[in-house]
Amino acid sequence: MNHEQTFIRFDTVCFLRRPAFEPIVGPNRGSQPGPDWCNRCLSGGRVRDLLRLFGPLIRRSCVVSLYVAVIMSFRMWVMGGSMPLFSEQDNPASFSLHLLTRFLTYCYLLAFNAGLLLAPVVLCYDWQVGSIPLVESVWDVRNIATLLLGVVMVSLCLHCLTSLQGLQNREVLVGLLFLVFPFIPASNLFFRVGFVVAERILYMPSMGYCILVVHGFNRLCCVVGRWGTMVLTVSMLLLLLLCSWKTVLQNQIWLSREALFRSGIQTLPHNAKVHYNYANFLKDQSRNQEAVYHYKTALRCVPEHGRLSQRLVRVFCCNNLTTVRH
Numbered sequence: 618m619n620h621e622q623t624f625i626r627f628d629t630v631c632f633l634r635r636p637a638f639e640p641i642v643g644p645n646r647g648s649q650p651g652p653d654w655c656n657r658c659l660s661g662g663r664v665r666d667l668l669r670l671f672g673p674l675i676r677r678s679c680v681v682s683l684y685v686a687v688i689m690s691f692r693m694w695v696m697g698g699s700m701p702l703f704s705e706q707d708n709p710a711s712f713s714l715h716l717l718t719r720f721l722t723y724c725y726l727l728a729f730n731a732g733l734l735l736a737p738v739v740l741c742y743d744w745q746v747g748s749i750p751l752v753e754s755v756w757d758v759r760n761i762a763t764l765l766l767g768v769v770m771v772s773l774c775l776h777c778l779t780s781l782q783g784l785q786n787r788e789v790l791v792g793l794l795f796l797v798f799p800f801i802p803a804s805n806l807f808f809r810v811g812f813v814v815a816e817r818i819l820y821m822p823s824m825g826y827c828i829l830v831v832h833g834f835n836r837l838c839c840v841v842g843r844w845g846t847m848v849l850t851v852s853m854l855l856l857l858l859l860c861s862w863k864t865v866l867q868n869q870i871w872l873s874r875e876a877l878f879r880s881g882i883q884t885l886p887h888n889a890k891v892h893y894n895y896a897n898f899l900k901d902q903s904r905n906q907e908a909v910y911h912y913k914t915a916l917r918c919v920p921e922h923g924r925l926s927q928r929l930v931r932v933f934c935c936n937n938l939t940t941v942r943h
Contacts, residue, residue: 703811706746706890706919711809713751721752721760723805726814728762730800734819734826737860740867741881744814746890747918773829788832795825874898882911889918 693699705712710722729749733740741748752759777790799821803810834853838846870880878898881891896911 707811718751718753724763725752725759728766731766741884743890748885748888792825792828796822889915
């Protein structure tokens with residue numbers, strides 16, 4: 618390392634350490650920096666203050682990184698050192714040959730999941746095999762929902778930046794972090810996932826959503842008057858009652874396999890997977906005529922599904938054997 622590079626490095630350190638009122642005065646470029654000048658730049662209470670300030674953050678970051686590395690290593694060991702393999706029926710968008718289709722569909726799925734958080738009306742245990750058609754064009758109407766989500770997220774980020782500058786409304790930042798970061802592994806951003814939409818991955822993002830809702834509710838109550846606050850409170854109570862009633866109904870759906878499979882057919886009648894699952898259940902219950910109907914419906918939704926054809930032939934053979942015996 619020559620004298621010129623040494624001077625640049627030490628001059629940079631001194632510039633970062635100097636108080637705001639001190640002028641920038643570097644050493645003579647013709648002379649080599651001595652050890653006393655180095656100690657003056659690198660010693661003192663400023664470095665200790667920085668270590669004391671960022672020490673807990675560094676320790677927590679190291680612990681979390683180590684924990685994630687251990688969990689990922691264990692997961693890879695359980696799976697035999699290979700990533701999971703998925704089919705096109707599990708995640709059709711990831712198998713699309715067109716980059717625009719993949720991008721638009723992934724973006725729309727973000728908006729779709731945000732819609733499930735806002736209004737969990739349409740719920741299903743399985744969203745695979747044609748539940749959500751691919752977004753193949755920029756003129757698709759569903760792109761409006763994607764643009765709207767982008768505007769909302771940019772507004773929240775700008776609000777977080779202004780809040781950090783004024784040391785206010787930190788709950789917005791916490792809510793946004795809970796909303797975004799737990800969803801990143803399921804967003805197809807880093808690796809392919811084995812589902813289109815999965816309601817179970819919205820559990821932790823719903824925590825951030827609740828934080829943002831409460832923050833917005835408090836801000837609205839500060840803006841509106843007394844009667845407005847009363848109207849907002851009554852509306853929030855009604856919303857909580859509706860969501861509680863929806864939870865009770867969903868719990869009843871998960872009480873039995875038949876109720877679960879039937880609810881999937883009622884929610885997504887164009888989903889071949891729910892018809893296939895319900896047909897298998899009916900076949901196990903020896904209700905072959907109903908099973909044949911749902912196998913045929915699944916084949917109409919996905920004509921290239923070979924396993925459905927095999928199951929349908931098997932059910933027909935069972936029906937013929939039963940008829941011959943009778």
